[in-house]
Structure formats: structure tokens, C-alpha cells
Amino acid sequence: MSRTTGDAPLAPKRSGVPLVGSAVAFARDPYDFYADLASHGDVVRFSMGTYDMATVLHPDGIEQVLVDDFDRFRKPDLAGGVDALADGLLLSDGEQWRRQRTGLQPLFYRERVETYAETMATYAAAAADEWAAADGVELSEATSAYTLRVLGKTLFGIDADEYRDAVRAGAEAILERTSQNPVATEIPQWVPTPANRRYERGIERLDAVIDELLAERDPDSDREDLLSLLVEMGSDGDLDESEIRSQLVTFLFAGHETTATALTWALAELGRNPDIAERLHAEVDGVLEGDRATLADLPDLTYTEQVLRETLRRYPPAAAIFRETDEPVTVDGYRIPADTFLTLPQFHVHTDERWWADPLEFDPSRWDDVDDPPGDRPEYAYFPFGGGPRHCIGMRFARMELRLALATVAKRCRIVDVPDDIAVAVGSTVHPDGPVEVTLEHRA
Numbered sequence: 001m002s003r004t005t006g007d008a009p010l011a012p013k014r015s016g017v018p019l020v021g022s023a024v025a026f027a028r029d030p031y032d033f034y035a036d037l038a039s040h041g042d043v044v045r046f047s048m049g050t051y052d053m054a055t056v057l058h059p060d061g062i063e064q065v066l067v068d069d070f071d072r073f074r075k076p077d078l079a080g081g082v083d084a085l086a087d088g089l090l091l092s093d094g095e096q097w098r099r100q101r102t103g104l105q106p107l108f109y110r111e112r113v114e115t116y117a118e119t120m121a122t123y124a125a126a127a128a129d130e131w132a133a134a135d136g137v138e139l140s141e142a143t144s145a146y147t148l149r150v151l152g153k154t155l156f157g158i159d160a161d162e163y164r165d166a167v168r169a170g171a172e173a174i175l176e177r178t179s180q181n182p183v184a185t186e187i188p189q190w191v192p193t194p195a196n197r198r199y200e201r202g203i204e205r206l207d208a209v210i211d212e213l214l215a216e217r218d219p220d221s222d223r224e225d226l227l228s229l230l231v232e233m234g235s236d237g238d239l240d241e242s243e244i245r246s247q248l249v250t251f252l253f254a255g256h257e258t259t260a261t262a263l264t265w266a267l268a269e270l271g272r273n274p275d276i277a278e279r280l281h282a283e284v285d286g287v288l289e290g291d292r293a294t295l296a297d298l299p300d301l302t303y304t305e306q307v308l309r310e311t312l313r314r315y316p317p318a319a320a321i322f323r324e325t326d327e328p329v330t331v332d333g334y335r336i337p338a339d340t341f342l343t344l345p346q347f348h349v350h351t352d353e354r355w356w357a358d359p360l361e362f363d364p365s366r367w368d369d370v371d372d373p374p375g376d377r378p379e380y381a382y383f384p385f386g387g388g389p390r391h392c393i394g395m396r397f398a399r400m401e402l403r404l405a406l407a408t409v410a411k412r413c414r415i416v417d418v419p420d421d422i423a424v425a426v427g428s429t430v431h432p433d434g435p436v437e438v439t440l441e442h443r444a
């Protein structure tokens with residue numbers, strides 16, 4: 001794969017109605033819009049508002065952007081849109097990102113993440129019992145309460161229930177903002193549109209939580225969680241106040257909504273597919289010694305793993321990855337000009353018929369060969385957690401939490417009364433378009 005631009009042809013361009021054309025088409029149906037882009041090739045330019053954009057749809061090109069040529073792309077400057085995240089790990093760049101990633105990485109080493117297993121499973125057991133005792137449960141709310149509890153306990157040392165409404169308000173504000181297409185983020189934040197006012201209100205509530213967390217944490221405490229590490233890095237002069245705040249918002253946001261969305265889809269699919277649920281119940285009944293999953297059970301929970309892999313394929317919680325070019329680059333044989341906003345859309349690539357048979361079917365058996373994915377599928381046909389140096393720092397955390405939670409819920413409950421048709425919405429996440437009301441019953 002060449003780093004030079006040389007004589008590579010300019011990537012083809014999808015023509016659209018000037019200014020708003022692509023934005024409207026995307027909003028109408030993101031899957032159709034990307035299918036239309038794909039009809040032009042695997043590297044396609046288009047415009048959205050005043051943005052020059054391009055998408056990379058072939059796994060080899062995606063691998064090139066994320067891994068081989070990682071240093072030729074930067075995170076897009078979304079700071080005008082979501083200033084609350086601007087100095088955090090998700091949006092920082094260059095030296096600032098490198099310093100932050102190195103400082104935070106130890107919290108996500110395998111040995112450290114494994115110490116969170118007990119909390120993840122205990123909270124999952126409590127949540128399952130709560131859900132089964134209720135008349136009905138709205139899955140997005142219920143799973144997000146669970147993942148926030150886990151995040152609060154493991155990384156912040158707090159009981160997150162008391163902060164839940166404020167954190168959700170902040171997360172929703174950020175989700176709404178980041179789910180808009182770039183045209184919307186061109187409207188400066190100080191213009192008092194209703195959306196901007198909603199964003200401000202949500203962020204203010206999140207800010208108040210952060211004030212409280214920082215005020216309560218003693219810099220000399222011997223705790224070893226994320227909050228303590230950040231406070232310590234602050235008092236050592238390694239992070240300034242704005243970085244600490246941004247980092248806290250980043251983890252509160254990135255660390256629970258994505259995982260909750262995955263769990264929502266997994267549980268909804270179990271409710272809709274009794275055969276899949278039965279196979280999962282049989283596995284957990286055979287593997288789990290007690291009535292919740294443990295770290296020791298994980299290697300034997302192969303079908304649980306398949307259900308999760310399939311969930312992250314069909315409904316990738318991060319819908320797309322964004323990058324920007326500083327200079328002209330060649331990707332997958334095509335030239336992309338400088339200052340192009342690049343999308344690498346998991347939601348499209350994970351349902352591309354070239355790599356996936358019946359891509360819209362939820363079918364965990366496509367992963368039956370769990371240790372040996374088919375050799376003819378390129379690696380980056382599946383990249384729910386991104387790839388390369390900037391892959392999701394919380395990947396191990398999220399995968400463990402999802403496996404423990406799913407196995408624990410499946411051991412205790414059965415999901416019934418699931419809506420037949422759950423519309424899929426694509427924003428910055430792939431989420432159900434509306435509430436998902438279900439009923440859970442205790443298994444006898």
C-alpha cells in the first residue's frame with residue numbers, strides 16, 4: 001500500500017444536490033445513501049454542506065487508514081460541535097493524544113480489567129432480578145442504568161445511580177450533537193437554536209457532576225481508579241484542568257452508552273429468536289457453576305461470544321469512524337485531496353454482501369468457527385472497536401462486561417414480549433429508533 005499520491009486517479013465523486021443534497025439523502029436512509037456511494041466504488045468522494053467528504057468502503061483501505069498510514073490522518077476538528085470532549089482521549093490528537101493514551105493505558109491492561117469482573121457480574125445479576133420483577137422494561141434505559149453503574153463503580157469508585165439523570169442528560173446532549181451531520185455542527189454553539197440550548201443544558205448538568213466528583217476526590221487517596229489517576233496526573237502537572245474535565249466527560253460518555261446499546265440489541269434479538277435463546281440457555285446452564293457468570297467461565301462461553309460478535313456486526317454501536325486529511329493521500333489506489341473529511345462506516349461494511357451472506361439476518365451461527373474466521377474475508381470487514389493505535393481503549397472492558405452480563409441475564413431470565421419490528425436508527429451509534437419495551441421472566 002503506497003503512501004505516495006503519485007499519479008493515482010482522483011477518487012470518484014457522487015454528485016448531489018448542492019449544499020444540502022447528501023445530508024438530506026443520508027438523513028432519509030443512511031443504508032441506502034451508503035449503498036448509493038458504494039455503487040461508485042470503494043473510495044468515493046461526496047459533499048455534505050460545505051464539507052468535502054470521502055468514504056472508504058473496502059476493508060483493505062480501512063486497514064490502511066487505521067493501521068498502516070495511521071499518522072497521515074487526524075481526528076476531525078469537531079471541537080466547535082462538542083467542546084465538552086475536545087481535550088479528551090477520543091478527540092485529542094498528536095502529542096497530546098499520545099501522552100494521554102500512555103498515561104491511561106494501564107487502567108485497561110488485561111490484569112486490571114479482570115479485577116472488574118466481579119462487579120460486572122454482580123450488578124448484572126441484580127439488574128436481571130430487578131427486570132424480571134418489573135411488569136415491563138424499556139431496554140435502552142435499563143441497560144444504560146446497568147452499564148453506568150458498572151462504569152461508576154469500576155472507574156470512578158462511585159455509586160452512579162445518584163448521578164444517573166445528570167449523566168444521561170449529558171450523554172444524550174453529546175449523542176444528539178455527534179449524530180448530526182457536519183452541516184449541523186457548522187452552526188456555532190453560541191447561536192441559541194433549540195438544539196444548542198438542549199446541548200448546553202445537558203452539558204451543564206454533566207459539568208455539575210464533574211465538579212462534585214473532583215471536589216470529593218482527595219489527590220492523596222490511595223485508590224487506583226480512573227478518577228484518582230486523573231486527579232494525580234493533574235497535581236503532577238501532566239494534565240491541565242480542561243483535559244481532566246474533558247477526560248471525565250469522554251469516559252462517562254464513551255464508556256457506557258456504546259456498551260448499553262450493544263446489550264439492548266443482544267437482548268432484543270434473544271427475545272425475537274427463541275432458537276438462539278435456547279442455545280444460549282443450554283450453554284450457560286452447562287457452564288456456569290452458580291447463578292451468575294464469573295471470569296473463570298468466560299473461556300467456555302463460546303456461544304455467548306458468538307451472539308455478541310453477531311450483535312456488534314449487525315448493530316455496530318459506533319456507526320462510523322471519522323478522520324481528516326491534512327495533505328493529499330492515496331487510499332486503496334485513489335487520491336483523496338487535503339482537508340477531506342473521511343468516514344469509515346462500520347454499519348455499511350458490516351452488512352456488505354461481499355463479505356457477509358444474508359447480511360441483515362441476525363445469525364450467531366455464522367461465527368460457529370469462533371477461533372477461525374473464514375480466510376477469504378479480509379480482517380477489516382469487521383471492526384466494531386476500530387483498529388490500529390487508536391482502537392477503542394475500552395475494548396477489553398466492554399467485551400468482558402457484555403459477555404458476563406449476557407450470560408448472567410440468560411442464566412436467570414427469559415425475554416418475552418419483544419416488539420416484532422425494531423427500526424434501526426443510524427447516528428453516531430446504531431440504535432433502536434424509539435423505546436424497546438420487553439418483559440423478562442425468571443427462568444424456573
Ligand code: HEM
Nearest residue numbers: 089090254255258259317318384385386390392393394398
Ligand atoms: C461495545 C462497546 C464499545 C464500542 C463498540 C466502542 C467503539 C469504539 C471505537 C470504534 C473507537 C475508535 C474511534 C476512532 O478510531 O475514531 C473507540 C474509541 C474509544 N473508546 Fe470505545 N467502544 C466501546 C466501549 C468503550 C468503553 C467501555 C470505554 C471506556 C471504558 C470506551 C472508551 C473509548 C475511548 C476513550 C476511545 C478513544 C481512544 C483513543 O482515541 O485513543 N469505549 N471506541
